[in-house]
Amino acid sequence: MKLITAIIKPFKLDDVREALSEVGVQGMTVTEVKGFGRQKGHTELYRGAEYVVDFLPKVKIEAAIDDALQDQVIEAISKSANTGKVGDGKIFVTALEEAVRIRTGETGPGAV
Numbered sequence: 001m002k003l004i005t006a007i008i009k010p011f012k013l014d015d016v017r018e019a020l021s022e023v024g025v026q027g028m029t030v031t032e033v034k035g036f037g038r039q040k041g042h043t044e045l046y047r048g049a050e051y052v053v054d055f056l057p058k059v060k061i062e063a064a065i066d067d068a069l070q071d072q073v074i075e076a077i078s079k080s081a082n083t084g085k086v087g088d089g090k091i092f093v094t095a096l097e098e099a100v101r102i103r104t105g106e107t108g109p110g111a112v
Contacts, residue, residue, distance in 0.1 A: 001096040001109055002070050006061045007035065008081040008089040013059050019080035020063065023072040026112070028063040038086060056087065064096055064112045 008016060013030065020028065034055035065073055070093065077091055101111040 001099060001112065002065050002067060003094040003096045004061075004063045004065055004070075004073055004077070005092040005094065006077050006081065006089060007033070007058050008061065008077070009083065009087065010057055010059045012081045012083070013061075015080040016061060016077055019076035020061075020073065023076045024069060025063050025065060025073060028061055031060045031062075033058050033060045037090070058089065064099055066109050066112065 006016070010032070017028070035058055036054060036056055061077075063073065074091055074093070082088055098107060099109075099111040100107050
């Protein structure tokens, strides 16, 4: 099993969710986060004063998947979250040792 973590632009969330559903991802966790990478933030004007916004709003999606879906999930996220501009995000893949369904005690890929 793998844990896929994707950091994307907030307005791309619905597109990514639909793409993941199409490839068979049954569940995911979504968190609103802030951060920056090469984008380095930007400056904004507020009431005539200029200030720097270092941390930009992003969305973090986490999904536990079976190993067989890894390539399809990465492709689905990459295509659906892509705007072609700096700050589109990142995808991280982590080995997931165990998953347990709390209600039934089921373990492994069946728990996902």
